[in-house]
Amino acid sequence: MTSPLVDVTIAVHSATRPIARAVASIVDHTTAPVRVNVVAHNIDPAVIRSNLGAYADHAAVRLLSLTDGIHSPAGPMNHGLDMSDAEFVAVMGSDDEFAPGAIDSWLAVQRESGASTVIARVLLGARGADPYPPVRRGRRTRRLSARKDRLSYRSAPLGLIARERFPGLRFTEGLPSGEDLAYSATLWFTGRHIAYDLTGPAYVVHDDAADRVTFQPRPVLDDFAFLDAIEGQPWFPRTSRTDRRALAVKILRVHFFDAVLARTRVPEGIAAHRRDLLAVLDRLESAAPGATALLARADRSVIDELRRTDPDPDRILHFIDARWNYRTIAAMLPRNPLLALHAQAPLRTLYAGLRSLSAV
16 A cells, blocks of 8 residues: 555454444545554454454555453554554544544644644534533634643544654553543643644544443542653653643543542442542642632532541532532632633633534
8 A cells, every 4th residue: 555644543352343334434534545553452353354344455454463461442552553654643442433534634734734733523422522622712723722722621632643743652551541641641731733623524432332341449549540640751840830730620620520429339438438539639739739729619519528537428429410510600610709710710611612512
């Protein structure tokens, strides 16, 4: 085949994943020279070859194999990246697909903007467009700022990445979750002329996989092991306090409260995890002073309950429900009214997300 301009890596670990659909969305609907690296992960490659059907012998498809005995997408994604030599790289879930022309659209945006990363528009199946990242005014698409455009809200590095800019960047291996967070944070905080293909063909997320992994109880500190990976990046010590605060606010809003919710109904009770949850909270506040102050009042109520010696899980669930009611002061405003219009506070963040939906 012609030397590829884009290498796309798809890791697949199960015979039930619709890998042919994913591959077809690339090779059948892309004009630019592209190569798809399908990594059979901890599974007989012959099974994946069979599932690829006619695409198994397609000139633009390369079937790779990795057996590491580890239940994480980091290893196979990194294997595909290691084998990539195109100017640009992209990654894809095995049960997802690209809308027709997506890669060509990303390349056009990159040529026009000189971006080191072109962020893909994401469609969440029947749920519609993903409003994140909530960029400025919900419409900014060029020369994005990790902080001002709240890029950390896009955890998955979906879109087009210039390999020369990030030659050694890899997913974090050895984590039970969050393997993509240090990767994506590096894209956002060290990228150049980052662009967003806000109105182009989308990355389409499907939820029809029958073998998705459900949450399994594990130590809180394992859930947040990705913090070590982020703080270990060479760029992290050089980031400003305001940049760190933007990143920490996102981690708190998304990952911290998810971790709290997951432990409200565990057999041992949330009190058993209280100390570790507070340790994570204090760690983030220490790294990014002022992050907690930017949270909504309902968020702060959850934290107040956690700080009690014997937190009540029902009260925590009540406050967690309240944080999703965007028509209330508790969900939309921080406790300090002077912070209400801060760029990382709930009001402007959510407003920008809504504006981005209307821009599509």
